[in-house]
Amino acid sequence: MMALKHPKFRVFTVLFCVISITTFLFSYNYRAPSSYFYKLASRLSDNPVSKATCACSRCISAEDEDPWFSERFNQSMSPLMSKKNSMLSADTYKWWQWIQSEKHPANYSDVVRRLFQVIPGEERYMDSGPNRCRTCSVVGNSGNLKGSNYGALIDASDFIIRMNKAPTSGYEKDVGRRTTHHVMYPESAKNLQNTTNLVLIPFKTLDLQWIISALTTGTIKHTYLPVMAKIKANKNKVLIYSPTFFKYIFESWLEGHGRYPSTGFLALMLAIHICDEVNVYGFGADKAGNWHHYWENNLLGGAFRHTGVHDGDYEYNITLLLASKKKIKMFKGR
Numbered sequence: 001m002m003a004l005k006h007p008k009f010r011v012f013t014v015l016f017c018v019i020s021i022t023t024f025l026f027s028y029n030y031r032a033p034s035s036y037f038y039k040l041a042s043r044l045s046d047n048p049v050s051k052a053t054c055a056c057s058r059c060i061s062a063e064d065e066d067p068w069f070s071e072r073f074n075q076s077m078s079p080l081m082s083k084k085n086s087m088l089s090a091d092t093y094k095w096w097q098w099i100q101s102e103k104h105p106a107n108y109s110d111v112v113r114r115l116f117q118v119i120p121g122e123e124r125y126m127d128s129g130p131n132r133c134r135t136c137s138v139v140g141n142s143g144n145l146k147g148s149n150y151g152a153l154i155d156a157s158d159f160i161i162r163m164n165k166a167p168t169s170g171y172e173k174d175v176g177r178r179t180t181h182h183v184m185y186p187e188s189a190k191n192l193q194n195t196t197n198l199v200l201i202p203f204k205t206l207d208l209q210w211i212i213s214a215l216t217t218g219t220i221k222h223t224y225l226p227v228m229a230k231i232k233a234n235k236n237k238v239l240i241y242s243p244t245f246f247k248y249i250f251e252s253w254l255e256g257h258g259r260y261p262s263t264g265f266l267a268l269m270l271a272i273h274i275c276d277e278v279n280v281y282g283f284g285a286d287k288a289g290n291w292h293h294y295w296e297n298n299l300l301g302g303a304f305r306h307t308g309v310h311d312g313d314y315e316y317n318i319t320l321l322l323a324s325k326k327k328i329k330m331f332k333g334r
Helices: 007-030 033-042 067-072 090-099 108-118 151-155 205-214 243-253 263-274 312-324
Strands: 135-139 159-163 181-184 197-200 238-240 277-281 329-331
Touching (some): 067 243, 090 243, 151 277, 159 263, 197 205, 205 238, 263 312
Parallel strands (some): 135 159, 181 197
16 A cells, blocks of 8 residues: 555556556447447438338338328238238228129128139238339329320339220330239220239129139129120239228328229329339329320310219329329329
């Protein structure tokens, strides 16, 4: 103890303590510098690493602070039916049957069992992640596509989604030539190329029975309208729009507007939930305010805007809002 009173010993002791404490702090804070700075950077709100959810330049599912989008978008919802998710809750089944007032439907479980004996029943497209960049072109049927020269842009996407009767032959320069997914219901059905996925929107149990028949026996020729008895399509590429997802779109995105969503809006929501980047073509009126199909010469004066069951104005406003929030990119044509 007497030795510590000597000045040299006191200096040595102080230096020793300082060096020991400094070494301890240095090793504690910097033993894993890359991890330390990554954690610090991840806390910063403007750091893209913490927000990136896909490998595209823009990601629909990117984290943001927009409550409107966050409250509506549910990435865990599967847009397509599979063996795994084909059963419906009582509430969903009741709503789905109400859409077209099917009075004497066949047993749903039996129909679904037969359906997945004809077409594949695996889960599809639920593979989102930071390494995926899947681009979609959703091609509507508006006359604003005439003279647009969008064909090459549309064909550059991974998925090209069209709907109902939409032709491409003779219109390739404006609408493109490729189709990976064609969305339809029995009354709007058309033959498809072997490489195209047929995406059926079922509005009733009879629609599921129709696709079984159209791919096999051809016995169903009428629903509430005459329909194609048989359809040319690849059985292994037939997909079924989920009634559960259908109801989710109606309630979460349209908030009950209209009786049920239009084919165009359902196609858009399909893209938003299976792709990372979505470009939209052929929605809305042309620049003169006319609502018509690009393959028709006559102006329909709003025939596919006001159908009595869809709220076209509300759907279009939601689409514009998605574009303003940079969740999709709209090409308005001519």
